[in-house]
Amino acid sequence: MSLQNPFEKLDEYRQLPIKQQPQWPSAQAVSAASEELAKQPPLVFAGEADQLKQQLALAAEGKAFLLQGGDCAETFAAATADKIRDRVKTVLQMALVLTYGASMPVIKVGRMAGQFAKPRSSDTETRDGVTLPAYRGDLVNGYDFTEQSRSADPQRLLQGYHVSASTLNLIRAFTQGGFADLRLVHEWNRGFASNPANERYREMTREIDRAVRFMEACGANFSELERTDFFVSHEALLLDYERPLTRVDSRTGKLYDTAAHFLWIGERTREVDGAHVHYLSQVENPIGVKLGPIATVDDAMRLIDKLDPNREPGRLTIITRMGAEKIRDVLPEILTGLKAEGVKPVWVTDPMHGNGITTSTGYKTRRFDDVMQEVQGFFAAHREAGTVPGGIHVELTGDDVTECLGGSENIDEATLATRYESLCDPRLNHMQSLELAFQVAEELKRLRR
Ligand code: PEP
Ligand code: CO
Numbered sequence: 001m002s003l004q005n006p007f008e009k010l011d012e013y014r015q016l017p018i019k020q021q022p023q024w025p026s027a028q029a030v031s032a033a034s035e036e037l038a039k040q041p042p043l044v045f046a047g048e049a050d051q052l053k054q055q056l057a058l059a060a061e062g063k064a065f066l067l068q069g070g071d072c073a074e075t076f077a078a079a080t081a082d083k084i085r086d087r088v089k090t091v092l093q094m095a096l097v098l099t100y101g102a103s104m105p106v107i108k109v110g111r112m113a114g115q116f117a118k119p120r121s122s123d124t125e126t127r128d129g130v131t132l133p134a135y136r137g138d139l140v141n142g143y144d145f146t147e148q149s150r151s152a153d154p155q156r157l158l159q160g161y162h163v164s165a166s167t168l169n170l171i172r173a174f175t176q177g178g179f180a181d182l183r184l185v186h187e188w189n190r191g192f193a194s195n196p197a198n199e200r201y202r203e204m205t206r207e208i209d210r211a212v213r214f215m216e217a218c219g220a221n222f223s224e225l226e227r228t229d230f231f232v233s234h235e236a237l238l239l240d241y242e243r244p245l246t247r248v249d250s251r252t253g254k255l256y257d258t259a260a261h262f263l264w265i266g267e268r269t270r271e272v273d274g275a276h277v278h279y280l281s282q283v284e285n286p287i288g289v290k291l292g293p294i295a296t297v298d299d300a301m302r303l304i305d306k307l308d309p310n311r312e313p314g315r316l317t318i319i320t321r322m323g324a325e326k327i328r329d330v331l332p333e334i335l336t337g338l339k340a341e342g343v344k345p346v347w348v349t350d351p352m353h354g355n356g357i358t359t360s361t362g363y364k365t366r367r368f369d370d371v372m373q374e375v376q377g378f379f380a381a382h383r384e385a386g387t388v389p390g391g392i393h394v395e396l397t398g399d400d401v402t403e404c405l406g407g408s409e410n411i412d413e414a415t416l417a418t419r420y421e422s423l424c425d426p427r428l429n430h431m432q433s434l435e436l437a438f439q440v441a442e443e444l445k446r447l448r449r
């Protein structure tokens with residue numbers, strides 16, 4: 001039996017068409033950075049990716065629910081203790097609302113510790129007659145509008161790795177070291193502004209507290225409540241970053257992308273014969289692919305055959321992002337078509353990316369109502385098709401930013417300017433995220449009735 005080097009097949013991606021890549025200053029500079037990156041330890045352990053896959057297999061069956069959330073584009077500057085803590089807290093709070101509301105285990109996955117590379121609609125940006133390369137995320141170039149900052153710098157690949165490592169370290173510390181202890185849930189709200197969603201959350205934590213004290217009085221042992229799994233994910237856009245962090249797992253001899261537990265392919269790079277799809281088809285991690293409103297059943301089947309030929313439970317997540325207006329028309333047909341083919345991916349809604357608008361004042365934003373409409377359309381489509389809604393994928397932050405319109409704070413166009421911090425897409429703020437979680441919990445409860 002000849003032992004084939006698994007990298008040979010993986011590296012066929014280098015011969016395939018690839019979209020959305022930066023113009024590096026020289027091939028040599030990228031190779032040097034890659035070599036350096038290849039010497040670094042993996043960020044995640046292959047066995048953790050396997051565990052996530054097992055949990056996702058439950059989500060595909062309706063026995064768990066995936067909550068995936070974080071920044072559109074993380075930045076190196078925002079990888080501070082406070083901001084990481086608040087994002088983790090927000091995801092934990094949403095997860096609690098969902099778990100408690102729907103009595104369903106929630107799989108927590110951050111768009112964190114590596115979500116640094118962005119696809120752009122244009123390669124360049126022009127301001128006041130000056131044209132420079134578009135900002136492609138901190139892994140590639142800087143946001144400042146100067147020639148130097150906008151030039152792609154391969155050293156950023158290494159910096160991205162180190163920032164990811166320190167982010168992941170803090171996430172692990174928080175979620176394993178007692179911070180996520182369910183008996184402290186009421187503490188998580190400290191520091192967040194007072195608002196209606198927070199009040200509702202407080203009320204819920206009081207109920208949980210009572211239940212936990214009751215169980216303790218009965219002599220139950222709570223080691224399970226002290227810590228929680230928290231996985232990380234990002235779009236596998238920049239293969240110059242993913243490739244040096246892809247390693248052979250010594251247990252199985254198989255390839256894992258150790259830059260994150262879960263990787264996904266974006267709507268703009270999901271050509272079935274392209275480099276990105278080939279790349280993720282060759283690693284063992286659980287993976288995702290985005291599906292927008294123009295996708296057909298046939299497109300989806302070709303992607304599934306390539307990315308999950310063995311129909312492995314939990315392997316493939318399909319993240320639909322149809323837009324609030326289209327989802328009720330478009331999604332049921334896709335769900336029914338794939339159900340007829342016998343495939344059972346984890347179906348996840350991304351209610352953000354199909355609902356972008358630009359205000360007359362030039363802000364990229366989204367209406368909270370559209371986000372909710374898409375979520376409701378997602379659940380309705382699954383009810384219609386008799387398929388399983390397996391999770392939600394959102395862009396959010398723990399900060400009280402004003403980037404998305406509406407919600408119970410009624411953020412309006414004039415308010416957007418007060419605290420708009422995203423360098424890319426608008427995120428739900430802390431309160432909008434909690435509100436969303438309460439509404440998703442209602443949909444899940446309805447499902448269980
Ligand atoms: C994203 O998730 O940030 C993104 C770019 O989404 P999509 O690929 O769905 O456009
Ligand atoms: Co985005």
